[in-house]
Amino acid sequence: MKTQIPKNRRAISPVISALILSAAVLTVGAAVWAYSQGAMTINAEYYAESVINMTDTISERFIIEHVCYKDVYYEDVGYVTELHVFVYNYGTVDIEVRVEVNGVTYPVDEEVWLKLPSKEMELYQTIPLDPIWGEELNIKAYTRRENNVYYKYQVP
């Protein structure tokens, strides 16, 4: 049996087709709009944050102002001779410091950073290191943002 396609069948109404097309364009456009806005906001925030971090990194200013051995009294062990390293943060940003003496880093726990606020007079890192007369100690103080300062100390 032959099926006959009606010859006078009309296509969907042009108004409805225009509406559907517009709706599809608007939906896709809105999605792209929302996505791009979110992506660009994140991008801008990330960029601004990285620039601020970079600004903080170049703003760091600190020196090792003094190094000496001192006898410190502890109730449990009595007098202990320690190397004291005094760091002065004269910059405008707070820093976190660790100290390296002849290649050994202090504090030994790698997660511990000594916080030194901006313009803070000093902070000393005590290091349990026996003095050897005449020995030259190469001391490096470095920050979490990877700035370094160096100091050479000869044990008196």
Added chain:
Amino acid sequence: MSTISTKFRKGTSTILGTLIFIGIIFTSFIPMMLVMKQADTLYDMRKHELEFLDQERFDEEISFYAYPDAADDIILRIKNEGSTLLKIVMVWINDAEYPHDVNIQSMETKSLAPLDVVLQDLTSYTVKVITENGNVFSSEAGTLYYSSSTTDGWYTPSLGLCVHIENLQGKYQIIIRINIEADPLTDQTYTSDSMEHEDIEKMFWVDFPGTYYVTIKKDDPGSGWVNVIPPYNNEPVDVLWPASKPITDIYVSGIFA
């Protein structure tokens, strides 16, 4: 029956798409670029600020002497020779720290309050100051030395006059006279070798602060000893320790006056 023309129908989506694209440009891309540009501007501003602060630190210049007052006191005399305000935040005498908060204007001289030190026999005392900008200055007078066997306990720096002659070849004579009325035997005289081709630097040690009279001459084969520029012909030169440096420098050219 009226219908929407085919042309209009085709244009609607294009226009909407264009509007959305422009919307994205204006509401996302341009604000993002503005934020980035602002961050870059802040970075550049901070960089210039830091360059200025570094220059300020570099320009800090002081003339600083430490000298004993009473047996266990050390006085610091600091002159700010830089062009900006100087702030002293810390004084170190050996391993003892003395926090300070002293401002010294440009070209101003200040004596800090005497610092009490724990004296140990036959011990050297090194004095240094730390400025707010992170500079460390040591006493120009060098290290002080304490010994209980001497009268007042302290050995202070040696005093002297240092004569620098910019040598243009020739023979020079330098006479340092303690007092113009004094016995000529108290003169210290130095005569250079005429074959020297380098600048001459000669130190004359003296025992006490005071005024000394300096004569510097150059040998002229035709007319004997003549003045150089500037002329030093029994010119008074002061050694004013501790108000001034323990060593007084004298500079002359090797040119005939």
